[in-house]
Amino acid sequence: MEIPRLKRVIGAVASAVLMLGVAAGSAQAQEHTFKWSHSFPVDSIVDTTTKAIIAEIEEKTEGRIAFKLFPAGQLGDWVEVNEQVVRGVVEFASQPVSPSYDPRLQIRVLPYSVMNFAEVEQAYFSDDPYLFNMMSELMGENGMTTLGVVAQGFGGGGFRECPENVFDAASNSGIKMRFPPGNQAWQNMVAALGFEPTPVPWGELYLGLQTGLVDAQVGGQPYNTWTTHRDVTECWVQFNTHFQNSFVFANTDAFNGLSKADQQIIRDAVEGAALASLDLAHGEDQKYMDLMSEAGIKVIVPTDEQLARIATVAREQVWPVMDEVIGKDLMDIMREKAGLM
Numbered sequence: 327m328e329i330p331r332l333k334r335v336i337g338a339v340a341s342a343v344l345m346l347g348v349a350a351g352s353a354q355a356q357e358h359t360f361k362w363s364h365s366f367p368v369d370s371i372v373d374t375t376t377k378a379i380i381a382e383i384e385e386k387t388e389g390r391i392a393f394k395l396f397p398a399g400q401l402g403d404w405v406e407v408n409e410q411v412v413r414g415v416v417e418f419a420s421q422p423v424s425p426s427y428d429p430r431l432q433i434r435v436l437p438y439s440v441m442n443f444a445e446v447e448q449a450y451f452s453d454d455p456y457l458f459n460m461m462s463e464l465m466g467e468n469g470m471t472t473l474g475v476v477a478q479g480f481g482g483g484g485f486r487e488c489p490e491n492v493f494d495a496a497s498n499s500g501i502k503m504r505f506p507p508g509n510q511a512w513q514n515m516v517a518a519l520g521f522e523p524t525p526v527p528w529g530e531l532y533l534g535l536q537t538g539l540v541d542a543q544v545g546g547q548p549y550n551t552w553t554t555h556r557d558v559t560e561c562w563v564q565f566n567t568h569f570q571n572s573f574v575f576a577n578t579d580a581f582n583g584l585s586k587a588d589q590q591i592i593r594d595a596v597e598g599a600a601l602a603s604l605d606l607a608h609g610e611d612q613k614y615m616d617l618m619s620e621a622g623i624k625v626i627v628p629t630d631e632q633l634a635r636i637a638t639v640a641r642e643q644v645w646p647v648m649d650e651v652i653g654k655d656l657m658d659i660m661r662e663k664a665g666l667m
Contacts, residue, residue: 488561495520548614
């Protein structure tokens, strides 16, 4: 009579041991679960690129590293999320980098630092990616580890009503143009183009254009203007003000807590996806300008001569102001790369 009971006891103990082993194996298999945020719509270049990076990392680490993705600004706007990454509340992000911690980070979108995709490739993706290296050093000083760059296209300006002569600074007097708050480079560029600089956060821009708080906006590119502001845009001007990009970065302490092998897996995944985004971005601007035209939005693309004049104005009037903000040593590198030294 005791033997069956003994068998039942032995069986129960064996099951418990097996369950503990499975639990321990699962814990060992999934060593880290990180939060990853981005601020762009689902199916955007940033979204698809981020998902590709995450999938490759999770596959190649065999589940040791897992991510919970929060797309489309679910955790707050990009400035708020940037702060959360620095604090370690969110471990990874693919988004613009806020200069609120360090004004030198404004060099990321210094007006007319690069003029075309060939210059973008040299500045961010070459064997000597000078702008990427500058940003990596500055971000490193502020608790962020830089992993790569997602290319998104070139910036321009959207208008509630089409200006009469947008390339004549004197004609733009009285037109209130939104610029990203806290960015002296953009503030001075807007003024140099003859507009009235008006700081408005991106999240409040639709209402600002709708109510007439501002007459125009700068800081976006055709994609995000089409997806979020086309109902309040009558005219789009492809000024090529800046190379629109999102950095892929991590909280430094969280990243350093990974093994060297896993760090390299992450870096390799980001590098491959970042290069793929550069190819995607080539056609992105034209695609959304075509959609604007089809929807009745007037699209103005400056000639090479007009673009060169605008860039000269920005470099002559805005860049000297940024010597005090970004630092003359870094600005002199930009001048050298632009052929101004």
